Amino acid sequence: MPQLLRLATAGSVDDGKSTLIGRLLYDSKSLFTDHLAAIERGAAPDLALLTDGLRAEREQGITIDVAHRYFATPRRKFIIADTPGHVQYTRNMVTGASTSDLALVLIDARKGVLEQSRRHAFLASLLGIPHLVLCVNKMDLVDWSQERFDEIREEFRQFAMKLDVPDLTFVPISALHGDNIVHRSANMPWYEGTSLLHHLEEVHIASDRNLIDARLPVQYVIRSQGERDFRGYAGSVAGGVFKPGDEVTVLPSGFTTTVRAIWGPGGTELAEAFPPQAVTVQLADELDVARGDVLCRPGNRPHIASDVDAMVCWFSETGTLTPGSRYLVQHTTRSVKAQVSELDYRLDVNTLHRDENAAALTLNEIGRIRLRTHEPLLFDPYKRNRHTGSFILVDEASGHTVAAGMITGAHRPATNVVWHRTSVTREQRATEGATVWITGLSASGKSTIAAELERRLVAEGRPAYLLDGDNLRHGLNSDLGFSSADRAENVRRTGEVARLFADSGVIAIVSLISPYRADRDRVRAAHADAGLPFVEVFVDTPLELCESRDPKGLYARARRGEITGFTGIDDPYEAPSSPDVVLRPAESDPAAMVSEILAFLDR
Amino acid sequence: MTALHETRETGEPDTVSAVSAAATDAARDNLAALESEAIHIFREVAGEFDRPVILFSGGKDSTLLLHLAIKAFWPAPVPFPLLHVDTGHNFDEVISFRDRMAERHGLRLIVAHVQDWIDDGRLTERPDGTRNPLQTQPLLDTIAEHRFDAVFGGGRRDEERARAKERIFSLRNAFGQWEPRRQRPELWNLYNGRHRPGEHVRVFPLSNWTESDVWNYIARERVELPSIYYAHQRKVYRRDGMWLTEGPWGGPREGEEVKELTVRYRTVGDGSCTGAVESTASTVEEVIAEVQASRLTERGATRADDRLSEAAMEDRKREGYF
DSSP states (O other), X not given: OOEEEEEEEEOOGGGTHHHHHHHHHHHTTOXXXXXXXXXOOSSSOOGGGGTOOSHHHHHXXXXXXXXXXXXXXXXXXXXXXXXXXXXXXXXXXXXXXXXXXXXXXXEETTTOSOHXXXXXXHHHHHTTOSEEEEEEEOGGGGTTOHHHHHHHHHHHHHHHTTSOXXXXXXXXXXXXXXXXXXXXXXXXXXXXXXXXXXXXHXXXXXXXXXXXXXXXXXXXXXXXXXXSOEEEEEEEOOBSOBOTTOEEEEETTTEEEEEEEXXXXXXXXXXXXXXXXXXXXXXXXXXXXXXXXXXXXXXXXXXXXXXXXXXXXEOOSSOOBOTTOEEEEEETTEEEEEEEEEEEEEEXXXXXXXXXXXXXXXXXXXXXXXXXXXXXXXXXXXXXXXXXXXXXEEOTTTOOEEEEEEEEEEOOOOOSOOOOOOSSOGGGSSSOOEEEEEEEOTTSSHHHHHHHHHHHHHHTTOOEEEEEHHHHHHTTTTTOOSSHHHHHHXXXXXXXXXXXXXXXXXXXXXXXXXXXXXXXXHHHHHHHHTTOOEEEEEEOOOHHHHHHHOTTSHHHHHHTTSSOSOBTTTXXXXXXXXXXXXXXXXXXXXXXXXXHHHHHHTO | OOEEEEEOXXXXXXXXXXXXXXXXXXXXXXXXXXXXXXXXHHHHHHHHOSSEEEEOXXXXXXXXXXXXXXHHHTTSOOSSOEEEEEOSOOOHHHHHHHHHHHHHTTOOEEEEEHHHHHHTTSSOOOTTOXXXXXXXXXXXXXXXXXXXXXXXXXXXXXXXXXXXXXXXXXXXXXXXOBOGGGOOOOBTTBOOOOOOTTOEEEEOTTTTOOHHHHHHHHHHHTOOXXXXXXXXXXXXXXXXXXXXXXXXXXXXXXXXXXXXXEEEESSOOOTTTBOEEEOOOXXXXXXXXXXXXXXXXXXXXXXXXXXXXXXXXXXXXXXXXX
């Protein structure tokens, strides 16, 4: 069965994007001859004309909207959301990117990394696209130079390190001549990767979905009377897995019951349901459930808040987004009234500079806002779940969609709890504390390094303590389960404890997979607020190596599909974007690596 | 299946529900993903609109549309009526199929006859006898008369270049017209269906399907289609590079030779401008093999009206046709 891959393309007319898409369609034989007849000019077809649809665009010679193109190979069907690249159409790229599994960014080999290349990469990361492919085009015009390709790759990689890009691939191509599009190019023997199409066919997308947090926003209540009375809740699974017999909680009411049956389209009884399946769920108890409610698991609920922080991209040509304005928020299957209570900053998509003095967002501008809703939203942060973390803002008067939003989290209001300062200052303590946070894949060698670090510090007479996650779960975290929310809480508490140890003058050593960047960043921020050193150590062991070690046999089981949600296999590991220390156990020994950490600590 | 608790490494015990790899693959399957998307769209419309209607001609795309609607609301009946704009130039096999399907599923079928508009002078027959362009007015009048606010159509983006930028929810003004500049960005699976009184939204659940997807799904689901989609003997004559057949719309002109051939139809529409293709594909599997080998899109092969000009479809969309 062929799989579906949705991709967004970005780049300007000059980069040869339309030619590239034309080439993919042409070479994969999905171009029909009558479409072709309409565009053939002279000897060689003008492939770009294939993708410029509307008359207005043909007249202006630019593409001004998102166009969808389709092609298929025996392995996969592809939906291309083709978006124009020039500056005024950020809106279209955001739109095309919102549903994409992969983004394809084009760079002209002669021009190198331009402002707009950076903008496209940033937007792809903002929209949470897990796979980014950078096509360095027009290699024929730089004499197929490996040096030029490497130069562009390095420059782009440097920039991408600042972004959330879990998977970045570079392909040197010539769209015009078809080099490295479908087949490996004979003109670039130095390139060791696969052709673009081969990469699109093979890239692993099965684990991009959230299969952990069970969420079903109810779309419609299906009732049927007669021979069989039926009452079911129809919706598309937005996260996690549902099975008959599962305990589920209905939000916002909070009642808990069990799943009696799950029906696929047309009444196929399902043993389990995943995103993005459209299903109908029957519950064991008669509850009052309506469109807009969310089914979840009792131990893993979405956030409930009416005061949220969000990144938004403003779409309207006529108005601006300013604090105080009111809109409808369309989120999952509910729409609620809301007011923009603050504009925290406007983000320059080219430099990533935050302008905190911005008074408004205009067309194609991106910023962070605080939104107050009349009724609470049931959401997950966008980074965790694109379906339950996204929303659009609708202008009530015109009905237009004026903004796209991605929720970063609940806004945390100031509380009345006051921090009591003790009379002992940090300078009066015998030692200076710090936290060393060691993150990496399972079996990457974190524990060995952590234990050696603790041993060395104690041997030097310095107070140090290894915070072992398992041990903490016996006491402090014994009330936590294993849901995603509980895992995040586990990281938060471990981080808090580390911070207290550090504040007391101890060097706290934490060894946790801690796969999500956001969780780690929160711990770092808490340390920064307290003025304490925080050293993020990334144990960078290639997945293949961890997998070949596999001391507990877990990778093998994950590969066999016996366990899911396993970091590195079907759950992402978000490598630190700017770690303080990077260690590669494959190339070093524990003593040397610990010396590296100590060197950083004692700088 | 039960949840397994695994301790992975220091401090990272985790829950992993044992989910079969086969099942997760199934959810990623192209046709399953397209089916889920279409059903999601049907349910959104049912949840947000007051008076939806499904355009149903008996053709393969609208039959697929109906099939998906039935699946979306199972075991309850489809909560919308059906609407057909009948040019009077339709194939008998298709019209009887249309009526049979409506009856089988207990759905109300509203038929707007183009002939009525011609008879009372609201429309004038074209010199070439083609009635496809005449469908727009009866369609818009009927939408207004019944105050339909959401109109499902079987349009697909892969059919024609002007459709590649069509939205899934496509806003039409009070005159039923499509204005490129007023179309809303569509993000994630959030569809904005807000409209003013008198306006309506055209909804295209099959937007992301290709012709090949449609046929593969028809095969997989064993969806019944009118017989003329499969190879049969028919008397045809050649005009403008197409095989046309005799009917209420007229017959061969002088010098046009009638032949009996084995043909089938790739689309069904106004008989005066819908051509048959020579084919021996008599089963859905044989049709799929033919579609995959074909180098002509279905419209280009068999619809004279779309070949009139490169921007033909765009112009008709602006007028309120699909």
